[in-house]
Amino acid sequence: MNLPPSAQLQLTETGELRHFLSIDGLPKTLLERILDTANSFVVVGNQEVKKVPLLRGKTVVNLFFENSTRTRSTFELAAQRLSADVLNLDINTSATSKGESLLDTLRNLRAMHSDMFVVRHSQSGAAHFIAQQVTPNVAIINAGDGRHAHPTQAMLDMLTIYRHKASFDQLKVAIVGDILHSRVARDQVHALTTLGCQDVRLIGPNTLLPTAAEELGVTTYNDLDKGLEDVDVIIMLRLQTERMDSAFLPSASEYYQAYGLTRQRLCKAKSDAIVMHPGPINRGIEIESEVADGEQSLILNQVGYGIAIRMAVMSMAMSGQMQQRQIMEANQ
Amino acid sequence: MNILIRQARVVDPYQQLDAIMDVHIADGNIQAIGAELNIPDAQVIEAKGQILCPNFTDLLSYLRQPGNSQKGTIASETRAAASAGFGTLLPSPDTQPASDSTAVLELVQDRAEQAGYCQVLPIAALTQGLQSTHLSNMLGLNKAGAVAFSNAGYDITDNTVLLRCYEYAATYKLKIFVQARDAALSHGHMHDGILATQLGLNGIPVIAETLAISRHLQMMQHTGVSCHFQQLSSAAGVEMLRQAKAQGLAISADVDLAHLCNTEQQVQGYNSQYHVQPPLRHESDRQALIAGLADGTIDAIVSAHQPHEAAAKQAPFADTATGMAIYDIFMPLLLSLAADTNLSLLQLTAALSKQPRSLLGLDENGLTVGAAANLCLIDPNLSWQLTSTSQQSRGANQCLQNSTLMGRVMLTLQHGKVTWQAHD
Structure with a gap:
């Protein structure tokens, strides 16, 4: 199959999902299947018995090299709802500072015969590294690597849009804030452009816009008011406070003046525009409380969709990985 | 030693000269060169179909000793260099401890002599311990064999220290080798472009190089020191040096082979074998480096x-060590450059023999009667x-491991003296 190198690693020879590392290069049909599968899982959360047996007998290890309560709990819940056995491992960087390399840590884990690793790591490419070099037979789900990718977060945002808006090709979508450091924004851009969105806008000051961003097929704006004009979807990004210390921004208050989403600014967008945020939100820095809690906000809906997306991706990657193992065994 | 190389x-x-000839070598020298020689004994x-040229001089190489013999030793890496056609090496002072004392310089030269593969002309540290605070004992180091002084990959950020280094070196007409990189702007891991954006890696912008070049050029003009710029990576950097040379400044420059043959695209998929400093840049930069080589x-x-x-390259990209073991693939890459660009073999071999030697003031005569037989076939x-069995370097960071390669030093x-001979 003729796929970009970023996608080859993630798919089986027949194009099934095998690892979920990044949206970059994945075909539209696959993203649509993820959305459809996740959509069917949304109802599972509303049932009396919340479990389906798709991962029964499988072991999922949550490997978090970087702290995260939210993402980890939604992955844990998703795995449990798929009936998998779940092991949570918080490997803070002190283990590696004791001299053990990531490679050694993973070699130890491999001996546990797990079926899936959900990986979060502070370095871009960590999930690729694990999928490529360490455990090619274990399905890897990227739960965030450095500033590179966070594909399940991006897909849950797509599911939110999918459930609340018309088809992607008619939409104008604005992503606002610290694009440079955002692994979510990169995958959102790949997902939106792949799903057919014609008008994706990245809005922020030059210090927080990545180099050559336009080459990703988006338009960049420095002026929030201009960028929000007539949009259907507004995705606000979280601003890490340490950006002020490292000279990306002068102060949180100046940032809020220029890029904070207020009710007044929301009026620039279409009247039925939806507002999203990956959370946790900084009220009064990225977004006015009235907007975050207002009726156009879907911030809380996103959390529930997150579980459904993770269930979809985990079940699809597991079946792809099983298929790949069978192909490899047959070839031997 | 009494060899007749025929029809090379x-x-x-x-x-x-680029012609089919016979060359007779005896007693360490070229005895005769001609269309058809008949030497009975x-x-x-x-050597029909093979190329015979002067052996090469490498102005930048990391031999790892002292301090890092798990990566390579002077014996293993000078042997690898000989297998790539090199006869003379200038090892970087970036060892542990740094080459800032006569003891280290003597150790390096002694080990190289014992190994017997290459002549080693050390570059000494410009500042003590490469710490960028105190001047090294340049005069003493020069007497102990240092042919140039460099702070390796460490930018001297304090302009007072840099100025004094250059003033002192200029006093004694000592040569400075500089890797022009602004330290603060070089904290990234690859070229600052769309791919860095996509991969989420910190970019190193071209201005990290150009800013440093302009600073060193001004320091140079002010002090009158003679500078050689190492490992240019960008089109803008080449253009700055082109203009500086046109103004008549006493400067010279080099580029590493990896930058002539590769671009940032090699990093695709987080391939840590291409994690190098300065970073591989855009195709337009690569073309400018080729053009810079072509126009001098x-x-x-x-x-x-x-x-x-191996472990140094087995981690998420940003955590891996920079640098490439290139001697084992040097000749195949060089020949591919001759095939894929307008650069002729004469130009390429000049950039590996005559030109680096002349900027060091080492006179040679090439393939003429009476000249030392410093050659490669x-x-x-x-x-x-x-x-892993055919490779000569100890380095496990081979970017073309298990590939089929075309072209070899015989x-x-x-x-x-035979310092390398390929066996079938």
């Missing part, structure tokens, strides 16, 4: 050979596999 394509940049090497802005090609143990059509001679 002699490529000699000293004489601008000589051992005959049939860039004088020399270096290997920047940096062997590592290359089979451009030999296809071979690079494997024989390297240093003062008539």
